[in-house]
Amino acid sequence: MGLRGKMVAVTVVCLSATLLSLCFRGAVPLAVTIALGTTAYHLGMRLLVGLIFDRTMANKADVGAAWFRELSWEPRLYRALRVRRWKAHMPTWSPDSFDPSRHTWAEIAQAMCQAELVHETIAVLSFLPLAVCVACGDWGDAPVFAITSILASAVDLSFVVIQRYNRPRVLRIARRMSQKVAQGDVQGPT
Numbered sequence: 648m649g650l651r652g653k654m655v656a657v658t659v660v661c662l663s664a665t666l667l668s669l670c671f672r673g674a675v676p677l678a679v680t681i682a683l684g685t686t687a688y689h690l691g692m693r694l695l696v697g698l699i700f701d702r703t704m705a706n707k708a709d710v711g712a713a714w715f716r717e718l719s720w721e722p723r724l725y726r727a728l729r730v731r732r733w734k735a736h737m738p739t740w741s742p743d744s745f746d747p748s749r750h751t752w753a754e755i756a757q758a759m760c761q762a763e764l765v766h767e768t769i770a771v772l773s774f775l776p777l778a779v780c781v782a783c784g785d786w787g788d789a790p791v792f793a794i795t796s797i798l799a800s801a802v803d804l805s806f807v808v809i810q811r812y813n814r815p816r817v818l819r820i821a822r823r824m825s826q827k828v829a830q831g832d833v834q835g836p837t
Contacts (some may be wrong), residue, residue: 650738654690664743681788682763685776689799692772697740700765706744710753710818715760717815735808742775752821756814763810767802773799 665684666677708715725731743749744758777792 648709660688706758759810766806770800772805
């Protein structure tokens with residue numbers, strides 16, 4: 648079972664357990680119900696956001712858009728974060744989308760832009776449980792929701808960093824490959 652299958656399975660288990668615990672109030676502590684429900688939200692939301700972006704964008708992002716351009720301070724940030732050392736240890740949701748034997752480098756850059764948008768959206772939506780907690784006036788549980796929201800958002804922002812770190816390199820390779828194709832040195836993608 649791949650990463651996607653495991654995530655779906657855990658989401659279903661957490662959601663089912665949440666619904667069961669709501670049916671048997673008193674038998675299951677409220678904290679367990681809340682933890683299961685929050686976990687189901689975080690996992691299910693990630694699956695849904697990814698699905699929506701896959702269906703609407705199909706890895707065809709505009710790599711030249713201002714949002715995706717590298718900013719002058721980013722290389723310094725990536726050196727300070729030592730991205731090069733840890734990025735290879737992070738999981739990839741859809742390795743085929745970033746496989747140069749299956750896609751051109753330009754297509755990979757587009758997939759990277761879409762992945763960035765997915766993780767940025769998820770990072771923002773990670774704070775929804777905290778917002779609901781605050782809106783309900785339940786300030787006692789707010790610190791727990793704040794911690795989980797911050798940690799969940801940080802994980803997704805690390806994937807944004809990886810996409811932004813790698814994209815300039817991938818775009819350079821794409822430009823070199825297109826120049827070689829234009830010069831007739833290399834056969835273009837089939």
